[in-house]
Amino acid sequence: MAKETFVVNGMTCASCVANVENAVNKLDGVDKAVVNLTTEKMSVDYAGDKVSPEAIEKAVADAGYEAEVYNPDTAKSQEEREEDKIHKVRERLIWSSVFTIPLFYLAMGPMVGLPVSNFLSPHHAALTYALVLLVLTVPVMWLGRSFYSNGFRTLAKGHPNMDALVALATSAAFLYSLYGTYHISLGHAHHAHQLYFESVAVILTLITLGKYFETLSKGRTSEAIKKLMHLSAKEATVLRDGREVKLPVDKVVLGDHIVVKPGEKIAVDGQVISGSSAIDESMLTGESLPIEKSSGKPVFAGSINGQGSLIYEAEKIGKDTLLSQIIKLVEDAQQTKAPIAKIADQVSAIFVPVVMAIALVSGLFWYFVMGQTFTFAMTVAVSVLVIACPCALGLATPTAIMVGTGLGAEHGILYKRGDVLELAHKADVLVFDKTGTITQGKPQLVSSYTYGNSGAALQLLASLEAKSEHPLGQAILVAAENANLDLLEMDNFSSLTGRGLTASYA
Structure with missing residues (x-):
């Protein structure tokens, strides 16, 4: 059983989802097709020997929509698609409003006593009034032409959606208004009060406004996905021919030796071959304390290096990294x-x-x-x-x-x-399996026991830890900072792995 993800274009409502799912689920060999209107993606479980992705795309096309296999390496990201949609809908909304507002004023203003020139009054110049309303309505219908193309297409295929409702309603109102305009041209001026051009424009503009808010809300819901994607590094420092070269992450290949300096993000998954440091992996594990890394230890894309420097070998890249998974x-x-x-x-x-x-x-x-x-x-x-x-x-x-x-x-x-x-x-x-996952994520010095002056002891300890890379040392430094203690100059500093720190001061 194979599984494929498709990007589906042209869906506007829940009826569209049902139409696409029904069209694909009817295919022999398809086990299950699930469409998500919010992400505009369709996940299909199918038997590869009975049905092909091309056949699935054709079934969607026959239902009145467009589908293509989703390739994360070449397709636009969810964020990019959302930005494109928001830009297009916003532009359509602005231009629709430019024509709809004066149209609404001319049609409804006289009813509430707003001033309108006799040249454009339904009482004094009925035909001019009707023609001006018509001229203002047509651009709004052109801007909202997707409602008609999608709506009438799905209606013709026997699977009407929400666009079909809009298309039918506004077309009926527009055609009846054209009928009224024809009678006005014959001299029947009273038909000026039976025109519904403003209804067509207002309906299309308000639904476009709804589409705009809908698109914005759909964009906000995937904010967490964007944040996860932004955790990954954009560049990596790779050793090529003995030199350090800055490359985009997608140019890193398996087996590359990558240099990670203090404070940098790990670019891809791999294994440390030299150096030692503590790496913050809380975004993957939930553990608040950085993990000590040395030769032979694994590192993961998106985690943040501490104070040390590392060289590691790339073992998993692109969609194979733990973060991508x-x-x-x-x-x-x-x-x-x-x-x-x-x-x-x-x-x-x-x-x-x-x-x-x-x-x-x-x-x-x-x-x-x-x-x-x-x-x-x-x-x-x-x-x-x-x-x-x-x-x-x-x-x-x-x-x-x-x-x-x-x-x-x-x-x-x-x-x-x-x-x-x-x-x-x-x-x-x-039930939590590790207590570290439900802490604040930052170690703190809660209490200390010293002989003599506790402030002096904390000052000495903080001065020593200032040269250390150990994550717990940061808690001591913060405590000294909060106590407004000045750090001392330390000489002959040495870190003894597993045993502690030594230094001398004057």
């Missing part, structure tokens, strides 16, 4: 569905068709049964289509899982699957 673990957890998500999926799968049916029945009821005008009946149908939006239904659960797993990762807690996160609230007891 942790990032993948968190991403996989964010892509899995919690059991509660299945309920939302079942509802959203039939939500759009049901809403469309309700809109049609509502319009027909008011026209034939209640005897209302066609305009009123159409207004009712359009209102039902526009107001019913399943975005929140499809986004709530995956977004909650992303926030939960992300916050957990930020605090050093990793969840392997979304269902584990859902069950976490039932836990009554937490």
Whole structure:
């Protein structure tokens, strides 16, 4: 059984997720396909001898969307995709608002007593008024053309989504307004009060605003993933032909000898071949105290070197490093569905068709049964289509899982699957295997016992530890700092491994 991750483009709501999953799950050889709307990724378990990635991509395309195999080495990162989306949606929102605001003022202003020129008044220049509204509406529809292309495409394929609701509602309002404009051109000026151009523009702009906020919230939920990615070093100092060369981490190859200086990050996983130091591995292990490293000891990408210098050999690079595996673990957890998500999926799968049916029945009821005008009946149908939006239904659960797993990762807690996160609230007891993982992460000097002047003893000890690389020595230095003690000059300093420190002072 093979497993592949795909990036899916064109999804806008929970109905899209259901459409893509159904299309792929119907393929012979596919065991399970799971789509995450928030990350826009699809994880597929399939039999490689029965179905190929190309066949899966074609099934998604036939459903009205686009899919391609996710390659972490060449594909844009989640952060880059989010930034691109936010930029595009923000730009669309700004330009839509530029046309919608004056359009809304012209259409609704006279109703609340706002001043409007007679040249643009529906009472004095109905045709000019209608044409100006039309000219202001068309750019907004062009800017929101993705609603129509996605909506009508999915409608034609028999799998309507939220965009289909928007496309149908605004198209109906626009066509009816064109019909009204035609009657105005024939001299029936009273039709100026039955134009709905402003409804089209306002609906598209408000939904674009919702998309913008949605995109921002989706970006924030993956903040922990970004922080984990930023833990990795960007450059490494590699020994090439006896010289130290600064290289990007992705240029490091297996077997390279890498130099790590005090305070630097470990670039890739490897094994120390010379030098000694203490390395802060708390981001991997949760242990607050730095770990002593010397020849033969392993080091891991993202951990931070202490005061010593090391040379180590690269043994794992790229996606094989422990940090990359942790990032993948968190991403996989964010892509899995919690059991509660299945309920939302079942509802959203039939939500759009049901809403469309309700809109049609509502319009027909008011026209034939209640005897209302066609305009009123159409207004009712359009209102039902526009107001019913399943975005929140499809986004709530995956977004909650992303926030939960992300916050957990930020605090050093990793969840392997979304269902584990859902069950976490039932836990009554937490068991820790190491006491160091629940400390503040920094050693402190709590108390001391000395003969004579305790301040003088602390001053001597801190002066000695100032030349040491031992992590516990930092606690003594901080204590001396807090006591406002000046450090003494130490000569002939020597560190005796496993035995202590020696020095002399005048």
